[in-house]
Amino acid sequence: MGMTITEKIFAKASGKKILQPGENVWLNVDVLMTHDVCGPPTINIWKNEFGVNAKIWDKNKLVIFPDHYIFTNNPHANRNVDLLRQFSAEQNLPNYFDVGTEKYKGVCHIALAEEGFNIPGTVLFGTDSHTCTSGAFGMFATGVGNTDAAFILGTGKIWEKVPESMKFSFHGEMPEYLTAKDLILHILGDITTDGATYRAMEFDGEAIEKMNMNERMSLTNMAIEAGGMNGIISVDDVTKNYLAEIGIKEYDEFYSDADSKYFSIYEYYVSSIEPTVAKPHSPDNRDTVRNVEGTKLTKCYIGSCTGGKITDFQNTAKILVGQKVKVPTFIVPASTQVAAKLSEETINGISLKEIFLNAGCIIAESSCAACLGGPSDTIGRSTDGDVVISTTNRNFPGRMGSKTSEIYLSSPLTVAASAISGVITDPRKFL
Amino acid sequence: MANIIVGKAFVLGDNIDTDQIIPAEHLVYSTSNPSELKMYGKFSLSGVPIEKSGLPNGSCKFIEGEELTSGYSIVIGGKNFGCGSSREHAPLSLHVAGVKIIVAESYARIFYRNSVDGGFIIPIESIEKLNDKISTGDEIEIDLGKNNLTVMTTGKTYNLKPLGSVIEIVRSGGLFNYARKKKMI
Numbered sequence: 058m059g060m061t062i063t064e065k066i067f068a069k070a071s072g073k074k075i076l077q078p079g080e081n082v083w084l085n086v087d088v089l090m091t092h093d094v095c096g097p098p099t100i101n102i103w104k105n106e107f108g109v110n111a112k113i114w115d116k117n118k119l120v121i122f123p124d125h126y127i128f129t130n131n132p133h134a135n136r137n138v139d140l141l142r143q144f145s146a147e148q149n150l151p152n153y154f155d156v157g158t159e160k161y162k163g164v165c166h167i168a169l170a171e172e173g174f175n176i177p178g179t180v181l182f183g184t185d186s187h188t189c190t191s192g193a194f195g196m197f198a199t200g201v202g203n204t205d206a207a208f209i210l211g212t213g214k215i216w217e218k219v220p221e222s223m224k225f226s227f228h229g230e231m232p233e234y235l236t237a238k239d240l241i242l243h244i245l246g247d248i249t250t251d252g253a254t255y256r257a258m259e260f261d262g263e264a265i266e267k268m269n270m271n272e273r274m275s276l277t278n279m280a281i282e283a284g285g286m287n288g289i290i291s292v293d294d295v296t297k298n299y300l301a302e303i304g305i306k307e308y309d310e311f312y313s314d315a316d317s318k319y320f321s322i323y324e325y326y327v328s329s330i331e332p333t334v335a336k337p338h339s340p341d342n343r344d345t346v347r348n349v350e351g352t353k354l355t356k357c358y359i360g361s362c363t364g365g366k367i368t369d370f371q372n373t374a375k376i377l378v379g380q381k382v383k384v385p386t387f388i389v390p391a392s393t394q395v396a397a398k399l400s401e402e403t404i405n406g407i408s409l410k411e412i413f414l415n416a417g418c419i420i421a422e423s424s425c426a427a428c429l430g431g432p433s434d435t436i437g438r439s440t441d442g443d444v445v446i447s448t449t450n451r452n453f454p455g456r457m458g459s460k461t462s463e464i465y466l467s468s469p470l471t472v473a474a475s476a477i478s479g480v481i482t483d484p485r486k487f488l
Numbered sequence: 489m490a491n492i493i494v495g496k497a498f499v500l501g502d503n504i505d506t507d508q509i510i511p512a513e514h515l516v517y518s519t520s521n522p523s524e525l526k527m528y529g530k531f532s533l534s535g536v537p538i539e540k541s542g543l544p545n546g547s548c549k550f551i552e553g554e555e556l557t558s559g560y561s562i563v564i565g566g567k568n569f570g571c572g573s574s575r576e577h578a579p580l581s582l583h584v585a586g587v588k589i590i591v592a593e594s595y596a597r598i599f600y601r602n603s604v605d606g607g608f609i610i611p612i613e614s615i616e617k618l619n620d621k622i623s624t625g626d627e628i629e630i631d632l633g634k635n636n637l638t639v640m641t642t643g644k645t646y647n648l649k650p651l652g653s654v655i656e657i658v659r660s661g662g663l664f665n666y667a668r669k670k671k672m673i
């Protein structure tokens with residue numbers, strides 16, 4: 058019996074030749090990532106267990122990005138960043154990307170990719186449920202709580218159950234009006250929010266092969282929305298080129314064997330998928346944009362680790378060029394690198410930044426911002442009665458701020474088309 | 489860890505997310521300060537909509553009045569218990585409120601791990617759906633040796649899934665205690 062890519066990475070990281078889905082193994086962790094919300098309590102548990110003078114297992118393998126509650130006057134939020142700063146100095150950490158300095162990066166999952174921490178074949182744990190994003194690089198990546206992270210901090214090891222794998226194959230060529238976001242929302246409608254609990258979600262097929270890394274990360278990012286342990290896409294030339302550009306050339310490549318066993322296999326033909334939304338208040342509450350067209354909006358939001366990458370803004374700009382938005386529209390680049398690219402990339406000689414400003418959008422600094430609500434002074438936060446369309450990944454009640462606001466999730470193309478009309482609009486009208 | 493756990497059941501529906509278990513607004517309390525820690529018990533399960541709190545009838549308070557702990561030490565859930573954020577305060581709050589064990593059809597992965605590794609509660613999976621067979625307030629006996637659950641009021645017994653290899657971590661009272669016992673740390 059063959060093995061899936063996830064099983065092969067588990068075998069390598071646990072030093073075993075064969076293993077079975079369902080069994081618990083101890084993994085050697087290559088990178089641990091944390092941020093300003095879960096970093097301080099993790100450090101606290103670690104100090105309680107290992108002593109105040111302890112050193113972490115490997116200072117080169119801990120990566121810390123303040124990114125969640127950053128540009129705020131909230132004292133608790135600022136205290137958290139201070140604690141990270143103090144800890145990083147104390148442990149002499151090379152990979153602390155402090156806010157207010159040139160090293161500041163923005164949203165952790167995108168920064169991990171840009172900074173070269175996503176290495177195929179490796180194991181990455183993070184104190185954030187969307188750590189599964191990194192699986193787009195043919196690696197195993199997943200989220201854990203603070204106790205588990207503290208354990209890794211001290212030992213470099215953690216137990217994990219070998220997951221069963223589910224496969225999602227996308228056939229055909231992506232039409233211009235469709236993005237990775239539409240595909241993952243489509244899957245969520247099919248399998249619901251617990252459809253992949255404790256399992257690996259593997260993506261492949263012609264449509265995936267043609268996707269760039271940014272789009273692939275939108276797929277793996279939302280594996281957790283189906284309860285998935287990880288999302289994963291095997292290495293190919295697209296991955297290799299991305300890595301070569303940032304100077305990474307050596308890594309292990311794993312591929313699923315043709316005879317590996319899957320819990321289930323889903324086959325999709327992208328030509329039959331339409332622009333898709335998730336209606337309030339769950340990411341699996343799927344519908345076509347067509348069916349909810351005309352829904353009146355009070356805000357549009359393009360940002361987050363799912364929908365704030367440069368590809369998302371290229372898609373947004375494609376529709377917003379030469380147009381005006383009818384409702385407040387927030388542009389939140391996921392990382393400072395994405396923010397810089399907004400000035401560099403152009404359409405018809407006009408930079409994306411100018412396109413957005415001319416259209417009347419508000420451009421915010423890179424961070425998680427209103428993706429998870431945040432303190433009351435967070436830019437783009439939803440208020441009572443808001444109806445928002447957003448490129449983020451969760452629309453639970455209160456997720457973006459007010460419990461009485463309604464959030465629709467969609468692709469950046471759909472958000473842009475809707476921003477121009479002030480009501481939810483099918484992007485095909487503008488392409 | 490005792491093999492037999494007895495207590496009163498508090499019954500909930502499917503998809504109980506971490507915001508229902510402990511709403512985000514209460515995460516301000518310090519977990520290392522004993523008097524602040526108690527507040528996590530007080531607000532445990534306070535985000536569950538009142539009509540779904542304590543099935544089948546709803547409108548049951550998990551924590552009465554000004555109490556800090558609950559009279560219910562066994563929670564019976566449905567599918568996808570503990571979904572949502574990775575916050576460890578969720579199993580912690582149930583633990584502080586006095587819950588010893590949860591029996592649900594399935595768990596969100598991070599909640600399950602946090603429960604076991606933090607040594608907060610024992611998460612057991614039922615084989616069949618139980619939240620329509622048990623009522624809030626029923627006296628329950630759970631036998632972890634035999635992997636079954638008996639409703640004392642009706643005398644009916646249901647089989648549960650064995651804990652599997654995490655049982656050693658559960659018996660040790662959490663991941664750090666387990667690792668010390670095994671001389672890993």
Ligand code: SF4
Binds near residue numbers: 187363428
């Ligand atoms: S952008 Fe949103 S989903 Fe992504 S890490 Fe930040 S808060 Fe989480």
